[in-house]
Amino acid sequence: MEGESENGLSEPSTSEVQAEELPRELAEKVDKLKQKCSGLNSLYEADPSALEYVKELASGYFPLEEASTYWSRPSAFLRESSEIERRMDRTLLIVYLKKKFGYESFLEIGCRTDSNFGRVPFVDKVGVDPVAGGNVRLTSDAFFATTTRSFDLVFIDGHHEATQAARDAANALRLLAPNGTLLVHDCKPLFESEAQYPMPAGCVYWNGTVWKAIAHLRTFVDVDVATSNLDWGIAVVRKRPNSNPIHLPNYLDLTWADYERNWVDYLNPLSLDDLDAWLNKPPDPEPPLGPRLLVPAYAAAPCWLPPPVPPLPPSPYFPGVLAPPCPLATLSFANAADLAPAASPSAATK
Numbered sequence: 001m002e003g004e005s006e007n008g009l010s011e012p013s014t015s016e017v018q019a020e021e022l023p024r025e026l027a028e029k030v031d032k033l034k035q036k037c038s039g040l041n042s043l044y045e046a047d048p049s050a051l052e053y054v055k056e057l058a059s060g061y062f063p064l065e066e067a068s069t070y071w072s073r074p075s076a077f078l079r080e081s082s083e084i085e086r087r088m089d090r091t092l093l094i095v096y097l098k099k100k101f102g103y104e105s106f107l108e109i110g111c112r113t114d115s116n117f118g119r120v121p122f123v124d125k126v127g128v129d130p131v132a133g134g135n136v137r138l139t140s141d142a143f144f145a146t147t148t149r150s151f152d153l154v155f156i157d158g159h160h161e162a163t164q165a166a167r168d169a170a171n172a173l174r175l176l177a178p179n180g181t182l183l184v185h186d187c188k189p190l191f192e193s194e195a196q197y198p199m200p201a202g203c204v205y206w207n208g209t210v211w212k213a214i215a216h217l218r219t220f221v222d223v224d225v226a227t228s229n230l231d232w233g234i235a236v237v238r239k240r241p242n243s244n245p246i247h248l249p250n251y252l253d254l255t256w257a258d259y260e261r262n263w264v265d266y267l268n269p270l271s272l273d274d275l276d277a278w279l280n281k282p283p284d285p286e287p288p289l290g291p292r293l294l295v296p297a298y299a300a301a302p303c304w305l306p307p308p309v310p311p312l313p314p315s316p317y318f319p320g321v322l323a324p325p326c327p328l329a330t331l332s333f334a335n336a337a338d339l340a341p342a343a344s345p346s347a348a349t350k
């Protein structure tokens with residue numbers, strides 16, 4: 001194996017991508033991975049009408065007042081979002097992905113008032129928050145440490161610090177179902193004052209240092225990342241070969257000046273239409289077979305299912321589409337330390 005990268009994973013070399021040069025045990029794993037990836041093609045049935053469907057919803061949708069305020073502030077850059085993107089929020093992005101890929105299970109990390117978790121139209125949904133909202137009262141670390149079930153769609157919006165966001169993303173990728181999608185919120189800050197950790201006093205729209213975790217994900221060869229312009233900037237992550245990986249010495253050393261210069265590389269921003277085309281790219285049946293593809297994130301996880309959440313009545317806002325908050329499920333509970341309100345600023349208003 002070649003040297004270790006900052007991801008803690010071995011760098012693939014040209015020779016290592018040849019399956020026949022691998023030890024027999026590894027070569028067998030590679031063969032299994034190849035079969036798994038070609039199997040993904042048949043799983044990959046994207047609904048071509050999903051974008052039109054959600055655009056129509058968005059056109060009659062009352063834009064999130066806070067999101068429109070957020071995007072209308074003068075900023076030196078990053079202001080290219082379209083009318084439809086300003087109307088789309090995280091919930092509608094989730095509705096779009098659900099329709100596009102026929103997703104059935106959903107995990108949200110960080111739920112607070114359930115303003116998203118209560119509205120996403122999934123019967124099988126798990127919301128994790130140590131303080132408020134959702135239906136599992138745990139920190140994300142405690143939840144991921146005990147959970148092995150898989151999810152089609154994961155939305156990360158918990159603690160807004162770079163290493164925690166990167167760890168949440170890595171753990172979520174481990175649980176992601178084949179053809180699943182990971183979303184990470186708050187990754188496109190417009191101002192340095194809102195991209196600090198910890199949260200500065202009086203900060204209203206706080207993104208923290210989540211953007212650094214996205215830059216970190218962009219260095220992985222076996223995940224593909226794009227950032228949508230809507231809401232507070234939502235990264236969309238798919239388990240497939242990275243179409244344009246970047247190299248970074250250490251994501252934690254990145255500064256705001258780096259972000260101003262390189263945000264396009266760090267985030268790979270895409271308009272809604274380009275994102276739709278990007279999502280239409282099928283998983284590569286023969287991805288580059290570097291050792292990174294053999295990390296546990298790709299191991300098939302045994303499936304653990306929580307007690308089913310009863311079907312929810314239709315929402316008054318979106319009949320037949322969105323649902324009101326569901327009650328706390330009695331899944332598992334944190335110890336007293338986990339339940340104590342976090343000293344972190346993440347529980348505060350953005």
Ligand SMILES: C[S@@+](CC[C@H](N)C(=O)[O-])C[C@H]1O[C@@H](n2cnc3c(N)ncnc32)[C@H](O)[C@@H]1O
Pocket residue numbers: 090108109110111112113114115116117128129130131132133138139140141157158159342344346347
């Ligand atoms: C920005 S709010 C979530 C907003 C919500 N996702 C939405 O769309 O309306 C962040 C939430 O993350 C929770 N949080 C903070 N640290 C966390 C952790 N380690 N694990 C899980 N959730 C955490 C906070 O309690 C807070 O409720």
